[in-house]
Every structure is written in structure tokens, then in C-alpha cells.
Amino acid sequence: KSKSHHWKGYDFIPGCSPKATEYAYKNWTFREGDVFLVSYPKTGTNWAKEIMRQILYRSETLDKLTNLLPINLRVLEIDPCEKFKVWDELPLKRRLIGTHLPPELIDVERIKQANAKVVYMLRNPKDQIVSWQKFLQNLDLSDEIMEMVDSGWEKYFEHVVTGECPDGTKRGEWYPDHIRAWYKYKDYKNFYFLQYEEMKKDIIGEIKKLAQFLEVSLCEEDILKIANATSFSNMKASKTSDDNNHSHVLAVNMRKGEVGGWKNHFTVAQSEQIDAILEEKLNGVDIQFTYEL
Numbered sequence: 001k002s003k004s005h006h007w008k009g010y011d012f013i014p015g016c017s018p019k020a021t022e023y024a025y026k027n028w029t030f031r032e033g034d035v036f037l038v039s040y041p042k043t044g045t046n047w048a049k050e051i052m053r054q055i056l057y058r059s060e061t062l063d064k065l066t067n068l069l070p071i072n073l074r075v076l077e078i079d080p081c082e083k084f085k086v087w088d089e090l091p092l093k094r095r096l097i098g099t100h101l102p103p104e105l106i107d108v109e110r111i112k113q114a115n116a117k118v119v120y121m122l123r124n125p126k127d128q129i130v131s132w133q134k135f136l137q138n139l140d141l142s143d144e145i146m147e148m149v150d151s152g153w154e155k156y157f158e159h160v161v162t163g164e165c166p167d168g169t170k171r172g173e174w175y176p177d178h179i180r181a182w183y184k185y186k187d188y189k190n191f192y193f194l195q196y197e198e199m200k201k202d203i204i205g206e207i208k209k210l211a212q213f214l215e216v217s218l219c220e221e222d223i224l225k226i227a228n229a230t231s232f233s234n235m236k237a238s239k240t241s242d243d244n245n246h247s248h249v250l251a252v253n254m255r256k257g258e259v260g261g262w263k264n265h266f267t268v269a270q271s272e273q274i275d276a277i278l279e280e281k282l283n284g285v286d287i288q289f290t291y292e293l
């Protein structure tokens with residue numbers, strides 16, 4: 001893992017800034033009404049984010065505002081720390097804040113004091129592993145990272161399970177460590193688990209439960225509209241039609257959107273190895289993964 005890109009012993013994923021994270025940790029104040037979408041990369045973050053954005057911001061103006069924000073920040077290339085000041089000035093009662101950070105780098109006590117909400121997105125780790133390789137292969141990253149993802153499935157798999165792949169965790173750690181760290185906060189009254197596979201099974205039911213957790217009342221028609229607008233094919237079409245750099249990354253992100261694709265890559269031994277690691281690392285963690293539908 002690259003040495004230049006870390007803070008408090010955590011390696012940051014490409015494109016994420018330790019400096020901005022440290023700035024936010026020390027200076028950024030959370031509010032009641034804030035909603036954190038916490039996830040490990042490639043677990044369905046963008047899908048959940050789009051659904052939550054549509055649940056929280058039903059009005060046209062706010063919709064446009066929040067849509068434009070990340071793109072403008074990139075275009076202007078402002079100092080990443082500045083974005084927190086911009087965020088504070090936006091006329092938003094509810095702020096949707098997506099992060100891949102481990103709890104230690106956010107200071108969860110501050111989230112609790114503000115009474116803010118946390119949604120933790122989960123996906124079965126086998127599909128996540130495949131998705132991360134395919135995603136990184138499409139990016140132009142350092143030689144070190146590209147070698148990890150491009151030297152064949154076997155080697156990539158080893159880098160993942162030994163915790164060497166750049167993923168925002170400490171050296172030697174990976175997805176189950178991220179889950180375990182956040183699971184500690186499961187009893188916080190504003191903590192909610194969302195599962196990719198449950199969303200694939202019953203998106204209407206999942207949107208309803210999520211809206212309830214977010215304390216937003218939606219009519220049946222709203223729910224149907226959100227489900228339709230955030231379907232894989234509709235999200236893919238809208239990301240592909242936007243012509244800018246940020247959308248390019250999002251379009252690459254819309255790969256297959258399925259459950260169980262890992263079977264085309266894993267050997268039986270690799271699958272068993274993951275099962276064994278999860279059993280050990282997630283001992284006492286009451287979460288069931290769904291590996292096929």
C-alpha cells in the first residue's frame with residue numbers, strides 16, 4: 001500500500017484525501033438531520049445514495065442543487081477542505097453524507113451527540129471482491145495498484161485476503177474488519193443496516209423501510225417513482241448520458257448489478273477460504289450474507 005496516502009495508520013483509497021478527512025475530523029460539525037451513508041467500496045453505495053437522495057430531497061430545486069454539488073467541486077478543483085464550508089452554507093435541512101471511512105476516522109461520538117442518522121450498507125463480500133477488481137481495472141491508478149488488480153485473479157485474490165489492496169482500511173485488514181468496526185455502533189438508536197441483496201429481492205419494501213428510518217413519509221406513487229428511477233438500467237442510462245469526468249467514473253461503476261456473479265471467478269477453495277475468514281473475523285457479528293438469489 002502506498003505510504004504517502006495514509007492517516008492514523010489507515011490507507012486511503014485512490015481519490016480520497018487524508019488531509020480533508022483530518023480537517024473534517026477536527027473542524028466539521030454535524031447536525032441533527034444529517035444522514036450518513038457508510039459503506040465499504042463496491043457494496044452498492046451509489047445505488048443507495050441515489051435512493052436516499054430521492055427520499056430526502058423531493059423538491060426540484062434541492063434536487064438540482066445536490067446533483068450539481070459534487071461535480072462543481074471537481075470542476076473548480078477547490079481545496080478539498082473547502083467543501084465542508086460550502087456544505088455548511090447550503091440551505092439543506094437534511095444533509096446526505098456518503099463515506100467509506102472507518103468509525104475511528106469520523107469520531108462516531110460526535111454523530112451520536114448530534115443525533116444524526118447512520119445507514120450502513122452491506123453486500124456479500126464475494127460479489128464485492130469481484131466488483132472492486134473490475135472497477136479498479138477501469139481506472140488509471142498507480143503502477144503498484146494496477147499490478148495488484150491486473151496480474152490475474154489468483155494474485156488479486158491474495159492481495160485482497162491479505163489486506164494489501166487499497167481499500168481504506170489498515171494494512172492487513174479488509175471488508176470484514178470494516179464491518180466489525182461499524183457493527184460496534186449497531187445499538188445506537190439511529191443506526192440502520194441496508195443490504196444489497198435485500199434491495200435486489202424487494203426494492204419497494206426496502207425503500208419503504210428506509211424512508212421510515214429517515215422519517216420521511218412517502219405515498220405509494222413516490223415509492224414507485226423512486227424504485228423506477230433508481231433501477232439498474234435507468235441509473236446506467238442517466239450516468240452514461242452525462243458527459244463529464246465524474247459521470248465517467250459513475251458509468252464505469254454500473255457494471256452488472258447482480259447477485260452471485262462471484263461464482264464465475266472463485267474456485268471452491270477460494271470460496272471456502274472467504275467463509276473461514278468471515279467466520280473468524282465476524283465472530284459474534286449477527287449479519288447473514290446472501291450469496292445467491
Ligand code: A3P
Binds near residue numbers: 047230
Ligand atoms: P457490480 O460491479 O457487481 O455490477 P458502489 O456504488 O459501492 O461502488 O457499488 C457498485 C456496485 O453496485 C456495482 O456492482 C454496480 O453495478 C452496483 N449497482 C450500482 N447501481 C445499481 C442499481 N441501481 N441496482 C443494482 N446494482 C447497482
